Structure formats: C-alpha cells, structure tokens
Amino acid sequence: MSSPAVAAPYTRAVVSAMRKLYPEALADKSFDNTGLLLEAPFDPLRRQMNSVLLTVDLTKAVADEAIERNDSIVVAYHPIIFRGLKALTLKDSQQQSLLRLAAEGISVYSPHTAVDCARGGLGDWLADIVSGTPHHPSQLSLKEKGLHLGSNQHTRYPIQATKVEGYPGAGMGRIVRFSKAVPLTDIIDRIGLGLGNPKGFPIAVPQGKQASDMMIKSIGICAGSGGHLFSEMEKMGEEVDLLFTGELSHHEALAAIEKGKCVICLFHSNTERGFLHSVLKGQLESTIAEEWERIRMEERAKEGMSDEYFEALDDEHIEVHVSEVDRDPYGIMISKREL
Known part of the structure; x- marks a missing residue:
C-alpha cells in the first residue's frame, strides 16, 4: 500500500508560519489570488532541503534558483497564478516555471495583499x-x-x-x-x-x-x-x-x-522587494522554527507514512533565503556621454 500524497512537512511549516504572520483573511479577494498556489507532493526519493526562497516575482531565473538549491517552497509575493487557467503548457513561461517546480517537488505560496x-x-x-x-x-x-x-x-x-x-x-x-x-x-x-x-x-x-x-x-x-x-x-x-x-x-x-x-x-x-530582506526573512526564521517544532511532533504521531517522511522530520535545520536574481524589470541607466 502506497503512502498518501502529502506536501513536504517543512513546506507545511512555512505555509503555517505565513498564515500566522499574514492571515489570508486580510487579502483583498475581490481581485487577488493569495495562498498556497502550488502544492507539490513529498517525494521520498528526492527530498527537498528545509529551505524557503523569498521573492517578489516568480520568474524563470528565480525558479532556477530554487531548483538549484533544492528548496522546499517558494514564497512569491506576487501571485504567479492570477486568473483561471484552462491549461498548463510549456509554451507559457510562467506555466513552464510552475510545471518545473512541481516536477522538482517545490511548492509555491503567495501572500500579496495580506502583507x-x-x-x-x-x-x-x-x-x-x-x-x-x-x-x-x-x-x-x-x-x-x-x-x-x-x-x-x-x-x-x-x-x-x-x-x-x-x-x-x-x-x-x-x-x-x-x-x-x-x-x-x-x-x-x-x-x-x-x-x-x-x-x-x-x-x-x-x-x-x-x-x-x-x-x-x-x-x-x-x-x-x-x-x-x-x-x-x-x-x-x-x-x-x-x-x-x-x-x-x-x-x-x-x-x-x-x-x-x-x-x-x-x-x-x-x-516591495526591500521588505523581504528587512522584515519578512527575520519574521519567518523565528516563526518557522516554532511551527516546524510543532509539526514535527504532530506528524510523528501519524500512521501510514513512509520511512523517508519520518526521516525528514528528524532534520531540525531550517533556512530562509531571499532571491539574488529577483529584480524589477526597470532599472536606471546613467549615460556617460556628453551631449
């Protein structure tokens, strides 16, 4: 009998911490799409690190960053899924990022207007x-x-x-x-x-x-x-x-x-971007530590989970990273030519 499909336990700790810090009830649901947008199943053969990547925008470069480090989850301030989808294909760059992340077991959470x-x-x-x-x-x-x-x-x-x-x-x-x-x-x-x-x-x-x-x-x-x-x-x-x-x-x-x-x-x-470094990173480091300890205790009491899942619960280490490649599309260029 196979184990039930569940997200990585550390992913659950991050989502719980975000909801504790920035309740989803505060988001403007008249237009916004906040919450857990992509829930990737735990893969016992390819376990993610106990790490979360913070970014404003989930671009292909940011997805590469998360995949390279093997993060469990990306917290993207802006929702990468904003309107209803009728298909998920590799032709669309945003959908391609979502598909690649899901294949690697990496989830995506967006807090946007709740923050x-x-x-x-x-x-x-x-x-x-x-x-x-x-x-x-x-x-x-x-x-x-x-x-x-x-x-x-x-x-x-x-x-x-x-x-x-x-x-x-x-x-x-x-x-x-x-x-x-x-x-x-x-x-x-x-x-x-x-x-x-x-x-x-x-x-x-x-x-x-x-x-x-x-x-x-x-x-x-x-x-x-x-x-x-x-x-x-x-x-x-x-x-x-x-x-x-x-x-x-x-x-x-x-x-x-x-x-x-x-x-x-x-x-x-x-x-928006400076908030990730100055505020959210520190908030998450302390709040995730509390939520991770709680989830580890709760999950150990469950039955029917794989040995690899229980091994993941033994890892006390947690990491919170802010993307190094996330940036605004616009920059300011100062010309050195004399006119």
Missing part, C-alpha cells in the same frame, strides 16, 4: 521609512550613512481600513501625518537609503517649484501601483502633500502636481 494590509506589514514598513521610525533594520542605514534626519512625530492610519474583525490598524495603504512639516529632501534621503535606491528615482513636483523648496506635512503611501487607492483616498476627502508609490500613470501624476502635490514613484516592485 500589504497587515499591521506591521508592508504598508507600515514604508511608513516607518518615510517617517524615520527606527523599527526595521533598513532604518539603521540612515545613521550609518551619517544622515542625522531623526524620526518625526506623526500619526498613521490605513487609507482603506480592513472590514475583517479582530485586526485593528490593518488595511490597504497608509496615510502619515506629521505634527510639523518635514523637508521633502529629508524624505527623499530616507526613501533612497531605506529602499536601497540612493542614486535617484522619479519624482514629480508642481510647476515652478523645486524639491528643495517643498515642505511635507502629510503622505499617502501605497506599495506597488497606487492609482486606484489614491483615487479612493481623494474621494474620502483625505488630502495629502505627497503621494509615495511604486507606479502611477502619466495622467495620474500630472493631475496630482496640478493640485499642488508631489509624487515619488520607485517602479512597481522596488517599493
């Missing part, structure tokens, strides 16, 4: 950066670089509070309101260092103004694409001086500066 929404998640991390709040490791770079910008007294709250009960302070986006106006240049420095873009990024200011002249009292924040959420913010009567996001359309940015606002866009995933 955006959660208190202490992506929205609050970005709010920490713009306010100079020394809560996450990325903020240490501000002092290390000799920039004495300090933190600013402020209040913050979600642009759209969650309707899910039991999660106060959770919701999509963040609004930061300072007690005293802050120079825009200070905020630019914080963003550049906190998100690892010290050489520059796109910024829009009202006609006739210079960034060095602008003082900011309030900021609307949205990781990724902020157009829709900022539109909802405006409908609610929430006015801010600065819009900080990953991407905004030409016409949305133009409309904002015509109203006297400033806009900072970093390219979509550049507002």
Whole structure:
C-alpha cells in the first residue's frame, strides 16, 4: 500500500508560519489570488532541503534558483497564478516555471495583499521609512550613512481600513501625518537609503517649484501601483502633500502636481522587494522554527507514512533565503556621454 500524497512537512511549516504572520483573511479577494498556489507532493526519493526562497516575482531565473538549491517552497509575493487557467503548457513561461517546480517537488505560496494590509506589514514598513521610525533594520542605514534626519512625530492610519474583525490598524495603504512639516529632501534621503535606491528615482513636483523648496506635512503611501487607492483616498476627502508609490500613470501624476502635490514613484516592485530582506526573512526564521517544532511532533504521531517522511522530520535545520536574481524589470541607466 502506497503512502498518501502529502506536501513536504517543512513546506507545511512555512505555509503555517505565513498564515500566522499574514492571515489570508486580510487579502483583498475581490481581485487577488493569495495562498498556497502550488502544492507539490513529498517525494521520498528526492527530498527537498528545509529551505524557503523569498521573492517578489516568480520568474524563470528565480525558479532556477530554487531548483538549484533544492528548496522546499517558494514564497512569491506576487501571485504567479492570477486568473483561471484552462491549461498548463510549456509554451507559457510562467506555466513552464510552475510545471518545473512541481516536477522538482517545490511548492509555491503567495501572500500579496495580506502583507500589504497587515499591521506591521508592508504598508507600515514604508511608513516607518518615510517617517524615520527606527523599527526595521533598513532604518539603521540612515545613521550609518551619517544622515542625522531623526524620526518625526506623526500619526498613521490605513487609507482603506480592513472590514475583517479582530485586526485593528490593518488595511490597504497608509496615510502619515506629521505634527510639523518635514523637508521633502529629508524624505527623499530616507526613501533612497531605506529602499536601497540612493542614486535617484522619479519624482514629480508642481510647476515652478523645486524639491528643495517643498515642505511635507502629510503622505499617502501605497506599495506597488497606487492609482486606484489614491483615487479612493481623494474621494474620502483625505488630502495629502505627497503621494509615495511604486507606479502611477502619466495622467495620474500630472493631475496630482496640478493640485499642488508631489509624487515619488520607485517602479512597481522596488517599493516591495526591500521588505523581504528587512522584515519578512527575520519574521519567518523565528516563526518557522516554532511551527516546524510543532509539526514535527504532530506528524510523528501519524500512521501510514513512509520511512523517508519520518526521516525528514528528524532534520531540525531550517533556512530562509531571499532571491539574488529577483529584480524589477526597470532599472536606471546613467549615460556617460556628453551631449
């Protein structure tokens, strides 16, 4: 009699840890597709390492990275399966990655908007950066670089509070309101260092103004694409001086500066990727350790599992990796030619 088809026990520990940190109930199910998107069966003849790979986007290069190290699971912030599939073929690059990962016994989990929404998640991390709040490791770079910008007294709250009960302070986006106006240049420095873009990024200011002249009292924040959420913010009567996001359309940015606002866009995933290094990796290392110990105890009590499955439970070692090849499609190239 063959053993029942189950996922690798370490994969279950990672999924449990993610759900504990960022409950799937917080995700925006009106459009998002979060959770365990690919559950690969445990293969007793080719056991995966007790390791998880974190990435924003699950590209072919990231899939290669996971396969080469023999990870158990990939936690991809953006869902690689977003809409219904009628077929899985090798002609589609994303489907090809999924098929290759499944063949290697590697599962895929996506948290996306659950991370955006959660208190202490992506929205609050970005709010920490713009306010100079020394809560996450990325903020240490501000002092290390000799920039004495300090933190600013402020209040913050979600642009759209969650309707899910039991999660106060959770919701999509963040609004930061300072007690005293802050120079825009200070905020630019914080963003550049906190998100690892010290050489520059796109910024829009009202006609006739210079960034060095602008003082900011309030900021609307949205990781990724902020157009829709900022539109909802405006409908609610929430006015801010600065819009900080990953991407905004030409016409949305133009409309904002015509109203006297400033806009900072970093390219979509550049507002998200630093969170994996600065926050999620450390969170998972401690939470997976707890969940792995619990699952090991529970699984040992089961009957009908293979000897190889029980051997996998004996491995106490765990690893959390952040992809070295994951990147935004766009980069900034500075020409050295004199025009």
